[in-house]
Amino acid sequence: MKTKLGMAAAMGAWSARHRKTAVFGWLLFVVLAAVLGGMHGSTKVSDAEAMPGQVSRAAEILDQAGLKPPSTETVLVQSTGLTSDAPAFRTAVDQVISAVNGTGKATDVRSPYDTKAVSADGRSALVQLTVKGEHEEAVKNVTAVVDAVAAVQKQHPDLTVVELGDASSGKWMDEQFADDFARAEWTAVPLALGILLVAFGALVAAVLPVVLALTAFIAAGGLVALSSGLLHTSNSASSVMLLVGLAVGVDYCLFYLRREREERAAGRDLETSLRIAAATSGRAVLVSGVTVVIAMAGMFLTGIAEFESMAFATIVVVVTAVLGSLTVLPALLSMLGDKVGKGRVPFLGRLRRPDAAATGGRFWNAVLTPVLRRPLAATVLAGAVLIGLSAPLLTMHTANLTFQQQLPKGNELVAVSQKIEAAFPGSPAPASVVIKAADIDSPAMTAAIADLKARALASGRMHGPVDVTVHPGQNVATVDIPLNGTGNDDVSNAALKTLREELVPATVLKVPGTEAPVTGRTAGSYDFNAKMTESMPLVFGFVVAFAFLLMLTSFRSLAVAGTAVVLNLLSVGAAYGVLTLVFQHGVGASLLGTEGVGAVESWVPLFLFVILFGLSMDYHVFVVSRIKEGRDRGLPTRAAIAHGIRSTAGVVTSAAVIMVAVFAVFGTLSMQAMKQMGVGLAVAVLIDATVIRAVLLPAVMTLLGERNWYLPRWLGWLPDLSHGESVPPLGTAGQAPPAPQAGQEPRPHQARHRRIEV
Incomplete structure (x- = not known):
């Protein structure tokens, strides 16, 4: 008895009838998406978009003023026996400054003897500098600076001369992220293939889901890049897309393929098996994909750009995987027929009894x-x-x-960060008050900034050195104030709250026409959690x-x-x-x-x-x-x-x-x-x-x-999303088909189906 086909069944039926169109159409879609996406490139989430609250507003003020956050670096010179006044210590500091300046990749190199960046015990000092260029360029330029500092360290084995900052840590992060991403890709794919080999016992059947999942991921990557001008993307989004795309892509194909194999093993012809697989497993794939899409769409409600980019990337890869499973997979299965069981792996095919499916x-x-x-x-x-x-x-x-x-x-950057924080608590990641005023050089604002600095030092929750940078042409100033605590503990959060709710309103915000959001690592964590x-x-x-x-x-x-x-x-x-x-x-x-x-x-x-x-x-x-x-x-x-x-x-x-x-x-x-x-x-x-x-x-x-x-009864108006295709009454899937009558030769698929059952 024929019934009206559901969407999944209709797509599978069309693909099986137009298999060449479906397969070559899919390949063309993947190639075009990948090529056009590569040509377009990816637009990344900006600092202003990445974080909510005052942190976002601070980044927006700096962006509007054309003031990109500088890629600052800090060189720690430390001794266990010498103080900063010792000649050998001063010599090491001078050599660091000279070596860094000699690279031509740094600017605003400041001596600790000028900035007073010397620890309380006098055994540690910080050389502060800015790497030239915006962040991406600075990450490339910092290599020369790191090498120059390392050369000074070799000349003074009795001292600690190490570097840490935005550019050096960014360089490590970028390289590590690329390595991790490649390792995940090259580890996950063989793992999935190996598991599928055990599941199917045949190379062709195992390769199909992996190939379709990878092509879906490639196509989705191109589509995300193409649309990144409208909805910016991120490195995290790429990782999540690989993670989810490979998992669901393989799973969807696995559901579909196993049902088709099961129906063939039950004695049904290829066309009927594909129709049943499309109407049952295909529908399950469609409903599952829609559920994942709806769940991921919930992340748009956070209003956080990083989450929105991850949600969009995941939605695109899931939709692409569903499309591939419902179109190109039935077309390929129609082409291959029982050849999908080719490439038998010795012994694996014997791991299951023929009635395992039932x-x-x-x-x-x-x-x-x-x-x-x-x-x-x-x-x-x-x-x-x-x-x-x-x-x-x-x-x-x-x-x-x-x-x-x-x-x-045990990471080297972590060790350097811990040494700097131990000698200069809070200084690696100070809070930054970004001040936008009608006239940043007015006497009232100059007095307010001085008052903010004094109150911060007197609060007992913040400490020096307080660094004030004024940009007269943009009427913007930044005041960097180290907070007590580790940066994300209760002590740091209490200091941030004092700065935002008491000190800033009592000083710079009293000047009419002024904005003063507070940003920084602690502020970012606090705003994000809120x-x-x-x-x-x-x-x-x-x-x-x-x-x-x-x-x-x-x-x-x-x-x-x-x-x-x-x-x-x-x-x-x-x-x-x-x-x-x-x-x-x-x-x-x-x-x-x-x-x-x-x-x-x-x-x-x-x-x-x-x-x-x-x-x-x-x-x-x-x-x-x-x-x-x-x-x-x-x-x-x-x-x-x-x-x-x-x-x-x-x-x-x-x-x-x-x-x-x-x-x-x-x-x-x-x-x-x-x-x-x-x-x-x-x-x-x-x-x-x-x-x-x-x-x-x-x-x-x-x-x-x-x-x-x-x-x-009152819910009877709900749409009927049932299979839309009845399973032919040839026994339960997994049961043997009726035996041939005397003198009748078994049909070819009956003779073969036990060898392809898994």
Whole structure:
């Protein structure tokens, strides 16, 4: 019986009929997107866009005045036995100044004897300088300065002569980011391919999802670059796009391909198998992709440009992956036919019994049988485990991690930063008051700036040296005031609050027509956390509400929609708890090559929430679709649940292993924020694919029984987003087709299907 095709089924049917058009159209799309994106280039998020609050306004004032923040560097000259007045110490300082000036890459080189940048014990001094050029140029120029300082260090092995600053740390960050990105790419792809080889036991079947995921990522990268003039992008967005694009791209193809193989193994012809795969797995891919897009769209509600760039990049790569899975994949499968099982890997094909697709294999059958027999006990036990894992969430502390916290333990820049901060507390990252006045040189403003400086030093929460820079032509001045504390602790935040709420209003803001936002590292962290706290309820509410509505319209069931939301919240909560336990409290951190830093990066929880809420729907939609499919074909609810879980266990396991492997690669990267993101995602997906999908979901659905499919009459107006294509009644997928009659030769696909089943 024919029914009206759904969108996914219609796309798959069209692609199978026009396979050359679909394949070559996809290749042309990928090439054009990549080439045009490369020619256009990427427009990055500016400093004014990157941060909210007063920090954003300060950057905007400097931009409007044409005053790019200088790339300042500091050279620490330190001795364990000599004071700064000793001749040898002075000689080293003079040599640093001479060597730096000799590079021609620095300006405004200042001696500590002029700026009074000498530590209280007299054994440390700071040579301050500015590297020529804007940030990108300064990063290139700083190499000569770093080499000059290193040469002085060689001449004075008894002293410490080291450099740290915006350009030198930026150079390290850029290089490390590029190395990490390349390592993630070249590690994640072979990992995914290896797992798919085990899952399929055939080279062609394993390569297809990886190739499609990579081409989707390449095309999405070009599209993001092309649109970056309207919505600026960032390096973080590129990392996230690779992370999510590879994971969902492989998963979507895996769902589709496994269903097509399963139907072929059940004895159906190629055309019917592709039609069923498009109508079932294709629909699951479409619903899952829409869910991820909706979840990521919630990040636009933060109003933070960095989040908006990550959200947009993720949306583009997910939409591209869905498009590839629903068009070019059925076209390729139509072309290849049973050749997709070519390239058999010895022994791997024997790892599964022929009826594995129907039974789920011994392991999952052993897990599922007691769950279905005692659903209440399984619900209580699994729920207790997840609540226990979520408990550390109550102690979670978020912060913008400092330079020392972000970089790996033992990093040279971290060691230099710690030495400078120990000798000059607060000076590596002072608060900066950006003053925009009607007349910056007026007597009233000059007196107000002097008063601000005096009050800051007298407050007991700030200290010298206070550096005042005036730009008369732009009527702008900056006052750099070191804050007490580490930069992101309560002491620094209290000093910032005093500066913003008491000192600045009592001094420079009393001059009419003046603006004076306070920026700096501490201010950036404070403003970012405040914005995050403000926007998180809105984002969470948006994502949960729309995910619920999407599940409701997809399955026309209140119970299924409510269960999906609750289970996803439990998996996210468990991921938060593990993240807090490892990275904040340090439990097991050494196993990851890191240590507890006392806080979770402030943007990670929100990012994890939207990503996980989207990705968790991959499995939920896929599994529940199969359960509903069984019920629609006449199975009782309990039997449909057993059939749905068992028949999807293998593909969900393979998909989860791939996602966990890809995300875990990011847990090995250098930057602490990337580690936290990777570990959080890997843990959540692992929990979701095991405790949630294999235990809690079947247990809860078994307890609900027929109530799983309840939809009130007043919601009958909801659109019907069902499969739109009935599965032909040739037995249950995974069962053998009817035996041929006496004297009748088996059909070719019947003779082959057992060799391609996985």
